[in-house]
Amino acid sequence: MGANGSSEIQVSFNRPNLFYFAGEQIAGNISFQNTENKLELDAIFLECVGELGYSTQEVRHRRDANGNQQTEHYTKYHQVPFLKSRVSIVQPEYGQREIILYRGQYSWPFQFVLPNQLPPSLIPSTTTYPYVKYYARIVLDKPWYKPNAKQVYPLTIFPRVDLRYIPGGQQQVSFSNENRKKIRLQGYLMRGGI
Template identity: 35%
Template sequence: MGLGSSVTLNVNYDRATNLYYAGEKVTGWAAVNNSSKTLKFKSICLQFIGEIDYRQSDFYEYYDGVSQPFHGYHVVRNRKSFINIRCPIVHPTENEDLIKLHHGQHSWPFEFRLPQLLPPSSSPTNVSHPCIRYYTRILVNKSWRQRDLMQMYPLIIFPNVNIFPHEIRRQPLPQSCAHRESLHMNVSLQHRAILTSQPLSLHIDLDNPERLRINKFLLKFIQHRVIYTDHHKESLLEKDLLGLLDFSQTHLNQTFHLQLPFAHLSPTFNCKIKRWASLISTSVYYEIKLEAKIDGILDNIDISMPIIIGTESSAEQDDQSADIPISYSDAMTELELPPDYQSAMRKLALE
């Protein structure tokens, strides 16, 4: 990517995708194309940066010395980095203050290992905040009289969220019931936790003795993203269940399967990011919502259930206390596991 008329910076990763998982090694090549005669600089380094972007309501009070003081709240946008790993690429020798880069294409390999515990990138990113994003940045540190050159390249980072422990727990599967005077509906999920490659399976058991007409059953897959007090709730997928338009039968006992059409989907995750002396809580969680639109009745049936999205299913338990290969100065602390079904239901009930 070009920066100015004479210098082009570029970063190429050694894999076809920019998706990496916590604990993995990131390798690639950093390149500088110098179309001028000679470029003088102090150093070239690659930075791995993670940042949070969220809104916060701050209280303010104003008094002009004449009228009555007034106060209120205004929304402040916060964009803060919580991790910055520097990977030196080129430095001058002991006998030189500056490096001279002659005309032409120059490239150097780089590698660094991601920490074992990182919150997930916000994906999909249909809104700007609250958001967690990662990127690498190539930085050409020029002399003090000249402006440094830099360029950013996005990365998608996911933690390793193992759904196997949730699948082997001997607990009732997530389910919910709804009653009307002449209608009873029970909805349950076949799996409390799934991978994005697995179908979402939903079972409906409906008793409709008076043959009320249900115009449609609308299934919603909803993502919740929370950073500090900034909470964004978004319906990522809405779909009418096939074969159930204008349903008026007395009974329904059927399982429906739905594939999630997302290349990258943030896994369920809760953690607290330590930045300076404060802890900033972040979380990603999901719910399945089924809406039954009943003909002639304003109060439709809405049923919500939590579901966990993971990245792997393995009987081998990861050692979360393993040494982190790169120190990054208290960037992360107090890891929490994805919520169980009961706590997730309590969270949904409060919203």
């Protein structure tokens, strides 16, 4: 994927599994191999998108030509973006309208901080709805008459949990174990931390 069939974008993130907590910094590096002699772009940016998906059921009644009532069931699918933050990677230089990239290898670092209050990723195992999903996408923004090139990376986001505010989270759970040589191990764990 890239600006055309022969260009390639690769992104390395600071976490290979793309799992992050809300409020954490996501950082990485974008590598772009341009195989065209001259590539003109309006901008290169990274977007972090959070999206909620859900479905609703609708029943419609109608009468056919004979006057018989027919019932039709419809499922509507909804996608609601609730987070869209854009990080500029490359912009045109002062006084220029476009970015010009000549044949070769390019590399740009990026970093941004996730908002503190985000719902956790929810990706169901059997159906596609409902869901809460996050993804980062790299966009090569081309002039209006050409399609933009995009590459998408799914992220898993989990909220930070403060055990001090969870009822029962501060309760201790004791444990003990003794081996054959009569060595005894005793300890306590916080219930909310198990």
